[in-house]
Amino acid sequence: MKQNNMNWTIYDIAREARVSAKTVSRVLNDKPGVKETTRAKILDIMRKVQYHPHMGARALRGKRQGCIGITVPAPLNVAPLSQSFFIWLFGELFRLFSPRGEYLCFDMNPFAAQPKPDYARGLWQQLYKACIVVGPLALEDKTIFRIHESGVPYVVFGRLDGFPECSYATVDYEEGCYESTKFLIKRGHKRIAMLKAFSGYEPGLERRRGYLRALEEAGLTPDENLIRSVTFGSRNIANVVHRLLAQSDVTALLDCSGVEDGASIREGARRAGKVPGKDFEVLSWTYADNGAVLAEACAHMWLPVREAASEGLELLGEWIDEKRAGPIHVLYRPVLNEKVTGGEIPKPKRLFDVLD
Amino acid sequence: MKQNNMNWTIYDIAREARVSAKTVSRVLNDKPGVKETTRAKILDIMRKVQYHPHMGARALRGKRQGCIGITVPAPLNVAPLSQSFFIWLFGELFRLFSPRGEYLCFDMNPFAAQPKPDYARGLWQQLYKACIVVGPLALEDKTIFRIHESGVPYVVFGRLDGFPECSYATVDYEEGCYESTKFLIKRGHKRIAMLKAFSGYEPGLERRRGYLRALEEAGLTPDENLIRSVTFGSRNIANVVHRLLAQSDVTALLDCSGVEDGASIREGARRAGKVPGKDFEVLSWTYADNGAVLAEACAHMWLPVREAASEGLELLGEWIDEKRAGPIHVLYRPVLNEKVTGGEIPKPKRLFDVLD
DNA sequence: CTGTTAGCGCTTTCAC
């Protein structure tokens, strides 16, 4: 008999059980057409020798083998996913995929020491049987098309213009910006400055569009100088706010950067000699329900990104199981909260970290 | 010509380049024996069609393919790895393995919905080319032997009695307990109670042994009643401390539970009508350099677990690259800190969470 | 109910 510590193959099992390899394969895959006694005998041997099928061989022959790949399409300095979001995501993945006995595979490569990052390597190498794309897509992203065409179940926590078929679970940033701007217009503001992040990425574009659409509807002329891209550094935000308030007749600040950094906005205002909530109004975006970025803000827009992602993952599981077909289309609407409830400002569980 | 969005094989590449598959394979693996012009032509085609080798096929034929597996040998209620440790570990893995373009594969399965947990599934299925075992090994653990025998590079953040060949990167808990106990004996204590966690696991055993050795050397008779197992729940710790202090003549408490929960110790003492640092002395273990679990403690023992793990990962990388051979033996000595420096007590970055 | 055969994409002899 073969040594126990060797790797057994279905042929070894077959020889041992005096059946053919195909029968062993049938047992392995829970397929019908095997006598119960034969099945029991084979299962017994498998247990005894601690047999495990070779994943590579399976992937080679059949399809739909492998791990669930988790990948990030943007470098971490563009979308500095926070620890708390990361932990949240891991928890969700665990909750959903642990009972199914899946492997989660993180690609460590994309943005390190690579000239041309390919964030879906694992898919081309047929290591993944499904793929979760975490974060904003670059405007010129082509990879997502290839992922889509590969036919593998996948979901993106973001969208791409001109690719509505894409499988996504995200929040409607355009809608968010449109509603935010409209809200400020309704309060009488005509010079509304916008802080937006993710320049060069789809979410940045969506925000811009929503903002412009609201202005146009109200018959206001947009001023490019009022649209400012910020990065995830608090000094940067303070600087941008400072310049914005110092040199113009801005009466409202729409902070849809998603940085959730109220202190920096306040600091920028202070340098410009203005006080938020008094000299100008602020509407800030937050990723936490009922979270307030700035107590002085006249309203907060809640972007239920986590909630959308959670539903997307759920649906991905069903797609993998072929209980439903792809692609996934989960698009949550942002929610405007005019007042902060309670005395204490709930500290938002950030989606992104501020880099300093 | 083959469609671009199909999966190309080396044969397709070979046909295109008018060479044999073997030549393509040689180029793919950076092997010598190919004319420079041929090599360039092949690389060019590969780039053009976005060729990626099939991981399964490679794993099937050659050896040493696949991801780096991360696995946890103990259920999370035994070793509730904290978020901060988890983030730390992920950061380390990223730092080390990202530049190498590795995949990190987390087995989500072991302790969910499985009758007999097999925390190294991925290894038997030949999905992993290396394996990191995070956490304490159960005393009856057999899996670790199989991992060792498989010849795959691996490292355990823990050890196992009677298996010194095991590849590990950890801290000497026995030494830590021995030195801790000796320290308390030197201060005149004769009735030293010990709080220890991980009962049924190797680290628990090591602690017990170190404690008993120190008592024996000092000619003190051990009292089984003074050795108490605690779990990672704060109520549990308070209860155990309460009972320990209420019913005996204990003058010193050696808290090598690793729970880093000073508040619960204080609470237990309060219930017994005693004050730590006054009615009895405490020596507490911590996983943070210069971290203090309890301000009233007469000393802290720092267990440099993270530091050992970090070095272990580094060496694992070299083992994978065959720049060194296995197994890895990294054993850090704990460090006794008599005084807490600075006025503020640094909050330890916990290794384990307290479950409540 | 069970077995035979071929082939997935790659690497490894060994030959030229």
Add this chain to the structure above:
DNA sequence: GTGAAAGCGCTAACAG
């Protein structure tokens, strides 16, 4: 320098 052929462990198609 290069290629032909075999085979890694598994499964799908087709026989019986």
